Amino acid sequence: MPSESATAGRLAALGRRLAEWRPLWAPLPFQHREPPWRGAHGGLAETLLSLPDAEVERLQADPFVDSPLPAWLPVRELAELSRLPILSNARQSLPADWGEGIGARKWRQIQAFVAGMGAIEDERLVEWCAGKGHLARTLARCHGVPVTGLEHQPSLCEAGQALADREGLPVRLHAQDVLAPGAGDWLAPGHRVAALHACGDLHAQLLEWAAERGAAVSLAPCCYHRTAATDYRALSRQGRALMAEQGLRLTREDLAMAVQETVTAPRGHRRHRQRANAWRLGFDLLQREARGRDAYLPVPSLAYGRLPEDFAGFCRWAAERKGVELPASVDWGAFEAAGWRRLAEVSRLELVRQLFRRPLEVWLALDRVARLEEAGFRVRLGTFCERALTPRNLLIETL
Numbered sequence: 133m134p135s136e137s138a139t140a141g142r143l144a145a146l147g148r149r150l151a152e153w154r155p156l157w158a159p160l161p162f163q164h165r166e167p168p169w170r171g172a173h174g175g176l177a178e179t180l181l182s183l184p185d186a187e188v189e190r191l192q193a194d195p196f197v198d199s200p201l202p203a204w205l206p207v208r209e210l211a212e213l214s215r216l217p218i219l220s221n222a223r224q225s226l227p228a229d230w231g232e233g234i235g236a237r238k239w240r241q242i243q244a245f246v247a248g249m250g251a252i253e254d255e256r257l258v259e260w261c262a263g264k265g266h267l268a269r270t271l272a273r274c275h276g277v278p279v280t281g282l283e284h285q286p287s288l289c290e291a292g293q294a295l296a297d298r299e300g301l302p303v304r305l306h307a308q309d310v311l312a313p314g315a316g317d318w319l320a321p322g323h324r325v326a327a328l329h330a331c332g333d334l335h336a337q338l339l340e341w342a343a344e345r346g347a348a349v350s351l352a353p354c355c356y357h358r359t360a361a362t363d364y365r366a367l368s369r370q371g372r373a374l375m376a377e378q379g380l381r382l383t384r385e386d387l388a389m390a391v392q393e394t395v396t397a398p399r400g401h402r403r404h405r406q407r408a409n410a411w412r413l414g415f416d417l418l419q420r421e422a423r424g425r426d427a428y429l430p431v432p433s434l435a436y437g438r439l440p441e442d443f444a445g446f447c448r449w450a451a452e453r454k455g456v457e458l459p460a461s462v463d464w465g466a467f468e469a470a471g472w473r474r475l476a477e478v479s480r481l482e483l484v485r486q487l488f489r490r491p492l493e494v495w496l497a498l499d500r501v502a503r504l505e506e507a508g509f510r511v512r513l514g515t516f517c518e519r520a521l522t523p524r525n526l527l528i529e530t531l
C-alpha cells in the first residue's frame with residue numbers, strides 16, 4: 133500500500149528520469165529523418181539499428197526483459213520504478229450468461245476489474261462514463277446493490293437501460309455530461325464511483341469531484357492525452373511542485389505516448405498498420421522532394437479497411453488531402469521500398485520511447501494517487517489484469 137511519502141518518493145524518482153531523458157523519448161522518430169539525439173548518442177542509435185526483426189518485436193512487447201540498452205539508458209531503474217502489485221487474484225470467472233451482449237474482451241476486462249476492486253461494504257455505487265452500463269450491471273449482480281450509471285449519450289443510456297430492465301437489475305442510467313457543473317451532485321460520502329477506461333479530462337474531473345464530495349473511487353484511467361489543455365498541469369500539488377523543481381514538461385503529444393501500445397491488436401490489424409505506416413513514410417520522403425522542403429507533413433490516418441489498394445493510390449490520396457503537387461512521373465517502387473526501409477529504422481528507434489512509456493504512465497497514475505491522498509484518502513495502485521487483455525490495466529482505488 134503506498135503511503136503519502138512513498139507516493140511522493142516514487143513520483144520524484146520517476147519524474148527525475150523522465151525530465152533527464154526527455155530529449156531522447158519525446159521526439160517522434162516517424163517525424164525525423166534522423167533522431168535529434170543521434171549525434172550525442174551514436175552508439176545507442178547504432179545498437180538499435182542493428183537489431184534483428186525478432187528482437188525488435190520481442191522488445192516492443194517487453195522492453196525491460198534482456199534489453200540490449202543498459203549501457204546507454206537507465207533500464208533497470210525504470211523497470212523497478214514502474215513495477216506495481218497485482219490487485220486482481222481472480223482466476224474464477226463470472227457466469228457466462230452475465231456477459232451476454234458484451235464483447236468478449238470487454239467482458240474479460242470487466243470481470244478482472246470487478247475482481248480487482250476491494251470489498252463493497254454499505255457503499256452506493258455509481259459508474260462514471262458508463263456506455264451501456266455493462267460494468268454497472270455486473271456490479272449490481274456481484275454485490276446485489278443498486279447502481280447508477282452516468283453517460284452523456286442518450287442512445288447508449290436507452291440501450292443500456294433496456295438491457296438492465298430485461299435482466300431485472302437495479303441499474304439506472306442517466307444521460308449526464310460528467311464535465312457539466314452539476315455532475316458532482318451524483319457523488320457524496322458513502323458513494324463509490326467505478327470508472328473503467330475513462331479518458332483524460334473525464335477521469336480527472338471525477339477525481340476533483342471525489343476529492344470535493346468525499347466519494348470513494350475505483351478508477352482504471354485511459355487516454356491521458358484527451359484533455360482540453362495542450363500542456364499537462366499535474367493534478368496533485370506534489371506533482372506540480374516536482375514538475376517545476378525538476379523542469380519536467382509534458383505536452384499533450386507526450387501524454388499520448390503513455391497509451392501507445394499495440395499488444396492487443398490482432399495480427400491482421402498489425403500487418404495492415406505496418407503497411408499503412410510504411411506507405412506514410414514513403415509518402416513523407418516523396419512530399420519532401422515534391423515540395424522542396426525537408427520537413428515532416430502530418431497526414432490524417434485512415435480507418436481500418438480504408439487504405440487505398442496500392443502505394444501510388446495512397447500517395448495520390450495523401451497529396452490531395454495535403455495540397456501537395458506530385459511530379460508527373462514518380463518511381464513508385466523506389467519510394468515504397470524506401471518507406472519500408474524507414475519503417476524498419478523507425479520501429480528500432482521507437483524502442484527508446486517504448487522504454488519510457490510505462491514509466492510515464494505510472495508517473496501519471498501516481499499523480500492521480502497523490503491528488504486523492506492530498507484530499508485525505510488512503511489509496512492503492514496496482515494492476516487488475518494482464519497487459520495482453522488490456523494495456524490500460526492500472527487500477528487506482530481509495531480504501
Ligand SMILES: C[S@@+](CC[C@H](N)C(=O)[O-])C[C@H]1O[C@@H](n2cnc3c(N)ncnc32)[C@H](O)[C@@H]1O
Pocket residue numbers: 238260261262263264267282283284285288308309310311327328329330331334
Ligand atoms: C472509453 S468509453 C468507456 C465505456 C465503458 N466504461 C467501458 O469500459 O466500456 C467512454 C464512455 O464515456 C462516454 N463519454 C464521453 N464523454 C462523456 C461526458 N462528457 N460525459 C459522460 N460520458 C461521456 C462515451 O460516450 C463512452 O461511452
